Amino acid sequence: MKVATTNAAADHPSLKRELGFRDLTLFYIAGALSLRWIATAAAAGPSTVLVWIFACLCFFLPLAASVLALSSLYPQEGGVYVWTQIAFGDFSGFMAAWTYWMSNLPYFASVLYFGAGSLLFAFRHGHAIAAGRTYYLLFAVICLSIITLMNMLGLRFGKWLNSLGAVGSWLPVLLILALAAASFLRFGSATGFNPSSLSPHLDLKNAIFWSTIFFAFGGCETGSFMGEEIKNARRTIPRALIVSGIILAISYIAGTIALLVALPARQIDGLGGFVSAVQVLSGKLNAAWLVAPVAVLVALSSIGGAASFLSSTSRLPFVAGIDRYLPPAFGSVHPKWGTPWIAIGVYGFAGILCAVLGQAGSTVQGAYDLLVSMSIITYFIPFVFLFLSMIKLQPRHAGPNAVGLPRGRTAATALASTGLATTLLTIFLSVVPSQDEPHKAAAVARVLGSTLLMVGAGVLVYWHGRRRKRHLSV
Numbered sequence: 001m002k003v004a005t006t007n008a009a010a011d012h013p014s015l016k017r018e019l020g021f022r023d024l025t026l027f028y029i030a031g032a033l034s035l036r037w038i039a040t041a042a043a044a045g046p047s048t049v050l051v052w053i054f055a056c057l058c059f060f061l062p063l064a065a066s067v068l069a070l071s072s073l074y075p076q077e078g079g080v081y082v083w084t085q086i087a088f089g090d091f092s093g094f095m096a097a098w099t100y101w102m103s104n105l106p107y108f109a110s111v112l113y114f115g116a117g118s119l120l121f122a123f124r125h126g127h128a129i130a131a132g133r134t135y136y137l138l139f140a141v142i143c144l145s146i147i148t149l150m151n152m153l154g155l156r157f158g159k160w161l162n163s164l165g166a167v168g169s170w171l172p173v174l175l176i177l178a179l180a181a182a183s184f185l186r187f188g189s190a191t192g193f194n195p196s197s198l199s200p201h202l203d204l205k206n207a208i209f210w211s212t213i214f215f216a217f218g219g220c221e222t223g224s225f226m227g228e229e230i231k232n233a234r235r236t237i238p239r240a241l242i243v244s245g246i247i248l249a250i251s252y253i254a255g256t257i258a259l260l261v262a263l264p265a266r267q268i269d270g271l272g273g274f275v276s277a278v279q280v281l282s283g284k285l286n287a288a289w290l291v292a293p294v295a296v297l298v299a300l301s302s303i304g305g306a307a308s309f310l311s312s313t314s315r316l317p318f319v320a321g322i323d324r325y326l327p328p329a330f331g332s333v334h335p336k337w338g339t340p341w342i343a344i345g346v347y348g349f350a351g352i353l354c355a356v357l358g359q360a361g362s363t364v365q366g367a368y369d370l371l372v373s374m375s376i377i378t379y380f381i382p383f384v385f386l387f388l389s390m391i392k393l394q395p396r397h398a399g400p401n402a403v404g405l406p407r408g409r410t411a412a413t414a415l416a417s418t419g420l421a422t423t424l425l426t427i428f429l430s431v432v433p434s435q436d437e438p439h440k441a442a443a444v445a446r447v448l449g450s451t452l453l454m455v456g457a458g459v460l461v462y463w464h465g466r467r468r469k470r471h472l473s474v
Helices: 021-032 035-043 048-073 080-088 090-103 105-122 126-130 133-153 155-187 204-217 223-229 233-262 274-284 288-313 315-322 341-357 362-378 381-393 408-431 440-473
Strands: none
Touching: 021 155, 021 223, 021 233, 021 288, 035 048, 035 155, 035 204, 035 233, 035 274, 048 204, 048 223, 048 233, 048 381, 048 408, 080 090, 080 223, 080 315, 080 381, 090 105, 090 315, 090 362, 090 381, 090 440, 105 133, 105 274, 105 288, 105 341, 105 362, 133 155, 133 288, 133 341, 155 233, 155 274, 155 288, 204 233, 204 408, 223 233, 223 288, 223 315, 233 274, 274 288, 288 315, 288 341, 315 341, 362 408, 362 440, 381 408, 408 440
């Protein structure tokens, strides 16, 4: 088997191992538990309960198992970059990292705008503030600046944002469960749960929606990007994955059921988010005072989600900088802070730029929309590499220090193949335009064209970096 070309410990000053089991568990919850999805799923009706179960079995379980096994075998900094590099070579490793970090750039603006909108529920005149774009832009820019600075200073500071985000995600779910129980005891169930209502309707529109629901579980792969900053990564990552995975599955399924018990699906505004559902439910129970603290918690959840993805994903350009496929400055570690400060700073600035692009006018809005179109397919490409790497790299005997899967290679191949099939189906469905799209051919061309542009840019960056490496080695 090929030896990893990325050996961070040998190529740069030592990174500081700041994340323990509790820190990493909270990190996974902050990044993967998105309250937006609970309201969105509940608004679609009871059939999404089965969709959540299918998502757990067909995507989350294969993804978590693959990350568990691969991070135990190869716990180096970079995660999917290293695994794909070992399995298929430098070019594939770079492209897996490139598509991952580029497709996540629009995520920061979207999740922070959601948090900003949720926070307005805590203020009496929030609707008046919501009319202006400046508030959302300032919220996103200030939050991203703080997140970037804290992570540049070290995970010992940055991990507190993840912890606050996890609390901001988990407490509202517990509150929804309590409110739903109170509503059920007082009014009964607002939704009928029977075989007919629970059965998903098999049509193209629903299939597209289900495929996006599956990827609500994305995020458990990010912790391994910081493998050399985790204490005893071979053991800590699997344990944190198992605990956080149980919490995620219960939160999504139980939270969706709770909302449907308390409110009919037609009264749940999926676009308005989790707080609007809490507002309706608390008003029904004469507990309107709960809305403000929940709004603050949901805003913290959004900040924690952005922080977890920025801190982890910025490690991908860092490792690419070590391998000299990006300028060597990206691979720099600060001598005092022990962090890849340049990679973090540049990635944070790129996230701020995306937020500005989304608010700065019609022409710039078009640029932001292009970035979003680019991310539709490219977000899924790294998962294709991850599952293929799992199939190729999972040995029959993992060794004494690695955490292997029960039944070894047979189980690994079956799980990874299931995840791969789910991912490929989602890529296909993401190209299909919605029924409301008036120009379907143009919509397909826009998505495919922007994806090719994104991938083509990555190819050019890689080949330029390869030429630079050859020049330096002469």
